[in-house]
Amino acid sequence: MKTASAERFSSPLWRDPGLAAAALSEMETLAGKASALTGGTVNFMEVCGTHTMAIAASGMRKLFPKTLRMLSGPGCPVCVTSQGDIDRVLALAEVPGVILATFGDMMKVKGSKGLDLHAMRERGTDVRVVYSPLDAVALAEAEPSRQVIFVGVGFETTAPVIAGAVARARKAGLKNFSSTAFFKLVPPALELLLSDPENRIHGFMLPGHVSAIIGLKPYAFVAEKRRVPCVVTGFEPLDILAGVNMLLRQVVSGKPAVEDEYFRAVRAEGNPAARRLMDEVFAVGPASWRAIGTVPGTGLGFSKAYERFDAVKRFGIKYKEAPEPKGCRCGQILLGKALPPDCPLFGKACTPSSAVGPCMVSSEGACAAWFKYGG
Secondary structure, eight states: OOOOOGGOOOOGGGGOOOHHHHHHHHHHHHHHHHHHHTTSOEEEOOHHHHHHHHHHHHHHGSSSTTTTTEEOOOHHHHBBBBBHHHEEEEEHHHSTEEEEEEOGTTTTTOOTSEEEEEHHHTTTOEEOOOSSHHHHHHHHHTEEEEEEEOOOETTTTTHHHHHHHHHHHHTTTTEEEEEEEEEOOOOHHHHHHHTTTTTOOEEEEEEEEHHHHHOOOGGGGHTTTTTOOOEESSSEEEEHHHHHHHHHHHHHHOOOOEEESSSTOOOTTHHHHHHHHHHHHHEEEEETTTEEEEEEEEEEEOOOOGGBBBBHHHTTOOOOOOOOTTTTTTTHTTTTTOOOGGGGTTTTTTTTOOOSSSSHHSSSSSHHHHHHHHO
16 A cells, blocks of 8 residues: 555655544444444454564454454464474583573473573573574584574574574584574464464464565465455554555445555565575475464474484484463464453463563563553
8 A cells, every 4th residue: 555645655654644544534434344344343463473463452442343353363473383392402401501582582481390581591501581582603613612503483583593694603613503493484373363263363464574585476375265354564563554444435335355554564475585594594394383383384304405404303303392381372362362451361471571481481471461561
């Protein structure tokens, strides 16, 4: 959706109160028409955790029509990582002589025995927070006598960046660097959601960051096969309001499509160079999802040419299924079947300072967003 005013990219434009008021007025009208067609509430899912946080931080959820319900989806990388994979990360941290490098969001995700990386570091395990996978490569270069493992989790956004770090380590001939490859793919995640007979999703607000890499074509099946509207959306308040209205128009017209609201950052073809790098280092394979299980073809593992950088294979860490934390409904929240306040632990036994599940731990988690900003 391009307008004359939208051709300007300045931040003030995307927070303009007058434009926001006009968008909300249009939303009220469209939501009324859409709800008459859906037979009740119109359920849209924001797939990306950054959208969840942006919606909560702006307070716009309170301004949405009562007939519109925004559900948080499986777009938080830490949240969708299965309990079994969290346990594998903790097991890697315990390998003698290893330096485990990770992004900060992983530090307080508890394993099935109640420990997290923060607690393990306090006990003497060498766990270091880094800001880039290249920092982990630099660690391996600086300490050639130590094995350095980077905790690789995420979606198509982070996979190319980590692939670049692995390719750099290979070019440098490093034998003491490896990574996990606990990556998930967004399009198969949408298929998983829509395959559930209990799903009540009427449209997807698609992730801007992921779409900048993969483009628009991988989502085509959602509109064409599943007949569900899709809009790739940016992260400013007006981006989100515009994205919601674009979804509502598709519902009202009965013509589902894949539209690009975030045209200033996302191209139809995505980023071919990033995809080539990702395809070189990784290969499509099974992935273990929280609350879903292990599903073929929904993730990325190391390709044959790079499998020596696979940390779980190098150190022989086997996968074991592990139960969700008792009482935690993070998995149901990720599937759009519950909201954070539906969880009996939310705001009581589970808070950001003492989180039970990853939806409260991660800065992109739905529970963390609801706790910080309210529903």
